Amino acid sequence: SQQGEEDPQALSIQEGENATMNCSYKTSINNLQWYRQNSGRGLVHLILIRSNEREKHSGRLRVTLDTSKKSSSLLITASRAADTASYFCATINTNAGKSTFGDGTTLTVKP
Amino acid sequence: EAQVTQNPRYLITVTGKKLTVTCSQNMNHEYMSWYRQDPGLGLRQIYYSMNVEVTDKGDVPEGYKVSRKEKRNFPLILESPSPNQTSLYFCASKGESLAGNEQFFGPGTRLTVL
Numbered sequence: 001s002q003q004g005e006e007d008p009q010a011l012s013i014q015e016g017e018n019a020t021m022n023c024s025y026k027t028s029i030n031n032l033q034w035y036r037q038n039s040g041r042g043l044v045h046l047i048l049i050r051s052n053e054r055e056k057h058s059g060r061l062r063v064t065l066d067t068s069k070k071s072s073s074l075l076i077t078a079s080r081a082a083d084t085a086s087y088f089c090a091t092i093n094t095n096a097g098k099s100t101f102g103d104g105t106t107l108t109v110k111p
Numbered sequence: 112e113a114q115v116t117q118n119p120r121y122l123i124t125v126t127g128k129k130l131t132v133t134c135s136q137n138m139n140h141e142y143m144s145w146y147r148q149d150p151g152l153g154l155r156q157i158y159y160s161m162n163v164e165v166t167d168k169g170d171v172p173e174g175y176k177v178s179r180k181e182k183r184n185f186p187l188i189l190e191s192p193s194p195n196q197t198s199l200y201f202c203a204s205k206g207e208s209l210a211g212n213e214q215f216f217g218p219g220t221r222l223t224v225l
C-alpha cells in the first residue's frame with residue numbers, strides 16, 4: 001500500500017461544520033504537504049508542515065504533525081460548500097526524491 | 112506567470128503506438144516528477160528527476176520512459192502504450208530545497224489507450 005494513507009476515505013458534513021482528515025505515513029520525511037483536488041483537475045497546494053513543526057495554521061486550515069506516530073491531520077473549520085473536493089497528503093522521502101501521495105479523503109459539504 | 116504546462120491535455124490512442132506527453136516549467140525548478148492517477152486513488156509516482164540528466168524510478172515506472180536534457184522540460188514517453196496505461200497523468204515541479212518547497216502541478220493529461 002502507499003505510504004500516505006488518509007482516513008476517512010469519504011466524509012460528508014453540513015456547511016458550517018468542521019472537517020477532520022487524517023494521514024499516516026511510514027518513512028522519515030522532511031515535510032508533509034496537503035493538497036486539494038477538484039474532480040478530475042490538477043492539485044492545488046494547501047499547506048506544508050515541516051518535520052520540526054507540530055502545528056500550522058492557514059486561514060481556516062489547521063494541520064498537525066506527530067512524527068513519533070508518523071501521522072498528520074488536516075482540520076477545515078467552518079466548512080463551506082466550495083470546500084467540496086478530494087484532499088491528499090503527500091510526503092517526499094528524506095534521502096531521495098521519491099514522493100508518495102495517499103489515496104485521499106473525499107469531502108462533501110452540503111449547503 | 113509561474114506555471115507547469117502539459118501537452119496534450121487529452122489523448123486517445125491505440126495499443127502500441129508510441130506517444131510523448133510533454134511537460135514544461137518556467138520556474139527554474141530542479142525537481143520534476145510524473146504521476147498517474149486512477150479512479151478513486153491518489154497519485155502514484157512514475158519517475159522523478161532531481162536535476163538535468165538525473166532521473167529515478169518512482170513506484171510505477173514499468174512501461175514508461177523519461178528524459179531530462181534541459182531543466183525546464185521533462186517529457187514522459189510511452190514506447191508501446193497498453194490499455195492499463197489509460198489514466199490521468201500529472202507533471203509537477205519543485206524548487207531546490209527538498210525540505211521546504213511545495214510541488215507545483217500541471218493541469219493533467221487524460222490518456223485513453225484503446
